[in-house]
Amino acid sequence: MKNLLLLLFTPIICFGQTFNDYDFIIIETNDYGLDIMTTATNTFEGKGFSVFNNMDDFNKTNNDLCKALTCVIKYKRGKTGFTNSKLNLSLIDCNRKVVYSKKSSNTTNFNQPDVYNNFIKSSNAIPPLKKLIQKKVKQKRESGQEMVQELLYQSQVI
Numbered sequence: 333m334k335n336l337l338l339l340l341f342t343p344i345i346c347f348g349q350t351f352n353d354y355d356f357i358i359i360e361t362n363d364y365g366l367d368i369m370t371t372a373t374n375t376f377e378g379k380g381f382s383v384f385n386n387m388d389d390f391n392k393t394n395n396d397l398c399k400a401l402t403c404v405i406k407y408k409r410g411k412t413g414f415t416n417s418k419l420n421l422s423l424i425d426c427n428r429k430v431v432y433s434k435k436s437s438n439t440t441n442f443n444q445p446d447v448y449n450n451f452i453k454s455s456n457a458i459p460p461l462k463k464l465i466q467k468k469v470k471q472k473r474e475s476g477q478e479m480v481q482e483l484l485y486q487s488q489v490i
Contacts, residue, residue, distance in 0.1 A: 352462045354425075356400035357381045358390050363407045367447045372405060375451060380461030398426040410439075410446065419450035423458075432458060 357376045361368055373383045381401075384390040390400060401423040410417040416437040423432040436453035438446045 351431075351459060354399055354401050355382060355461075356384060356390065356395060357423075358384045358387055358400050358402045359405065360386070360402055361405035361407065363405075363409070365407075365447070367445075368405060368407055368451075371448050371451045372403065375455050376403070378460075379455075379458060401425060401431060407447070407450070417446045417450060419447075419454055421451070421454035 357372075359369065359372050361372075369385060373385070376383045384393075384400075387402075390397075402425075404420075404422045404424060406420040408418045416439055418435070418437045420435045421433070422430055425431050434454045434457065436450045438449040438453065
């Protein structure tokens with residue numbers, strides 16, 4: 333029985349796409365407030381994606397639509413001190429298949445960035461792209477080599 337279940341689920345695991353199969357994020361939202369757009373753009377760029385604020389901007393680049401995920405953000409602002417703000421984040425591929433979906437809610441208190449907190453809660457499970465991780469490792473290696481070279485130079489000068 334265990335072998336049968338293993339055989340049934342193996343093709344799903346082997347042929348599933350990962351976030352590394354995508355390079356772009358196209359943002360669609362019901363609230364085009366500066367705080368949402370800035371938070372979404374910064375979060376996804378920090379994870380290694382190129383971000384477009386709408387489909388028209390993406391179409392101008394002539395990139396393959398299947399290398400992009402459409403980020404649909406449905407945000408409901410809460411009343412300060414009374415109700416929670418709610419965010420529903422979905423990532424949809426070119427075949428209109430939902431690749432990722434998460435809801436979050438955050439208290440709407442005074443002087444608290446509820447948009448940022450909601451977006452972080454919703455996007456935490458999205459890993460950084462492998463190309464971003466490889467770039468950071470390369471930068472650390474290069475900066476480490478420069479530091480060693482600088483130390484060697486200083487020891488020769490003294």
